[in-house]
Amino acid sequence: MHPVDTLGRPIRDLRISVTDRCNFRCAYCMPKTVFGQDYRFMDRKELLTFEELERVARVFAGLGVEKIRLTGGEPLLRKELEHLVERLATIEGLDLTLTTNASLLAKKAAALREAGLRRINVSLDSLDDATFMAMNDVQFPVTRVLDGIQAAADTGLAVKVNAVVKRGVNDAGVVDMARYFRGTGHTLRFIEYMDVGTTNGWRLDDVVPAAEIVERIDAAFPLEPIDRAYRGEVAERYRYVDGEGEIGVIASVSKPFCGDCTRARISAEGKLYTCLFAARGTDLRALLRGGATDDELHDAIAVVWARRADRYSEIRTERTSERTRVEMSYIGG
Incomplete structure (x- = not known):
């Protein structure tokens, strides 16, 4: 029997961080310094090995x-x-996907597809070069991300594009992004700027509500809502009335969806987190390297999930938003 948490939510989705390193420095995720200090990245021996990651995934x-x-x-x-x-x-019945900034995707797409990947998510916050380079803070150009998207599509990978929207930074380009990806077969998702971690300087005034994003796009390209594809899907979905594809909006600030959250997350060194806004995790690496059997690992995870009561976005207040939270770059969003 599969475990459910204290709110009756099953575990259906797992996000696995395979590294804490990134070659971008997006301010909402991994700013160049944290409280005036450079990041200390993990040694390779601290990361879960591929063998350990496969074992965890199977459990x-x-x-x-x-x-x-x-x-x-x-x-x-x-x-x-x-x-x-x-x-x-090779895990039967598993939907496997990957999220990337696409900086290396043009080189890696064919190998990933040959290895068995079928879908990929690309983070792209703006089509305007100046805006995008300012957001990634390493002067990485848009064209190379678009080249990666095209390379992925050419190999047969299904592509979803994710854009975090921040007021006064990139919200002016929302309609331009919709225009660009209409008719391409790529699904576009807009994500409200979230208060993940404690280093990104989040303010509620910086959030562009999903309803406003939909309204802007609908004025240019009429939309109609469509149902979520499955329980726990975080995006509200809309299709273009003229049949040129669909968009989605993830409204975790303005319309929290904690009640249907079925996601667990594992950090690069093997800590299990039951919420994107969690303060601490459970050390699975210690179990893996301490001789735990698969049954013991199964039972330990089931206990953690059964005790889960997380619903941060539904109870977000000044008090909760100021508490310590794990950084997005640590657990992959």
Whole structure:
């Protein structure tokens, strides 16, 4: 029997961070310094090995997980990541995907597809070069991300594009992004700027509500709502009335969806987090390297999930928003 938490939510989705490193420095995720200090990245020996990650993934599949997303940091910085994809792709009934900034995607797309990956999520916050380079803070150009998207599509990977929207920074380009990706077959998702972690200087005034994003796009390209595809899907979905595709909006600030959250997250060094806004995790690496059997690992995870009561976005207040939270770059969003 698969575990459910204290609010009756099953575990269906697992996000695995394969590295804490990233070659971008997006302010909402991994600013160049944290409280005036440079990041200290983990030694390779601190990361879970591919063998350990496969073992964890199989145990989670036995607990009811149907979808695994590989994240980072930037997951394509992990050497020979395609070998991990090949391992995970053999897990029966598993929907496997990966989120990337696409900086290395043009070089890696074919190997990932050959290893068994079928879908990929690309983070792209603006089509305007100046805006995008300011947001990634390493002067990385838009064209190279678009080249990565095209390379992925050419190999047969289904592509979803995710954009975090911050008022006064990139919200003016929302309609331009909709225009660009209409008719391409790529699904576009807009994400409200969230108060993940404690270093990004989040303010509620910086949030562009999902309803406003939809209103702007609808004025240019009429939209109609469509149903969520499955329980726990975080995006509200809309399709273009003229049949040129769909968009989605993730309204975790303005319309929290904690009640249907079925996601667990594992950090690069093997800590299990039951919420994107959690303050602490459970050390699975210690169990893995301490001789725990698969049954013991299964039972330990089931206990953590059964005690889960997280619903941060539904109870967000000045008090809760000021508490310590794990950084997005640590658990992959």
